[in-house]
Amino acid sequence: MPDALPLRAELLLDQEAPEALGQDLVAALEGLGVRTARVRRAVDHRGAGDLPWLVLASLPLQAFLSGLGAEAVRDAYVSFKGVVRRGAGRTAAGDGAPRPLVLQDARSGLSIVLEPDLPAEAYEQLLGIDLAEFHVGPLHYDRQLGRWRSELDEAAG
Template sequence: MTDAPLRAELLLDREVPEELRRELVAAFGGLGAPPVRVRQTVEHRGAADIPWIVLVSLPLQAFLSGLGAEAVKDAYGAFKGVVRKTARPASPEPGAPDEARTARPIVLQDAATGLDIVLEPDLPAEAYERLTVLDLTEFAVGPVHYDRDRSRWRSVLDEAVG
């Protein structure tokens, strides 16, 4: 039996423009992510879904470990910039619904476990630094968010389960 090659998938909301799609693919490629497959969402999602704008599914622990490598520091800076740019809402049209005005995160999803890490557009530099050393085995259930008050990544659902 042969192992399938590792692959990353970007699932983009329909609102993501083509130019930003190219920037996202380049940012993940620059960080050493496996080849990226890009798809767009269908128009309807379930009510329980995180209101994300981009969902990236990839071998997450290896990707996060690679973020801290010295060789990718420039690409890492570009990655943080594209997260901020992607998640900030464009200027909505007059009369647009409130959700069109709300920043929506990028969600990194571990291809093996399904664990989600939510990257909000205004994360402090410290959050990204802690992300590079995050041990995904600490979490059983996601989503994992950065808690600014506690200066750490956490899963509220894991903590509720105990």
């Protein structure tokens, strides 16, 4: 990560997210040079179209992803992926569906959905992704096409 200005993140935990998950994610992000400014709990009322996330992390995404490519942070990145897998694998009460961790750009609002069982190539592609190519999110990893994409961007042309 750049030494000049530390990246800052805000975490919003769903009511069902265990406290330990928030603590693990804060530690994993700190290992990657990201300071967590605030950790809060979400209010329980969401609209029908809202993404059912377990943790929402808001931070300067392009700087975060660019910094992950450095060899010095590879071990910390492995730790971060482990937290994503453990946390996102948890299910909402009663519905059985995995709930993702979502990274959201603090400036543009563009979001990236990190599902619990993403293949290694998804994470590798994420390191080199240029967020300026996308205008509307969320970005999901398309396993069939083997790439990150925004269906809303594609629909808009």
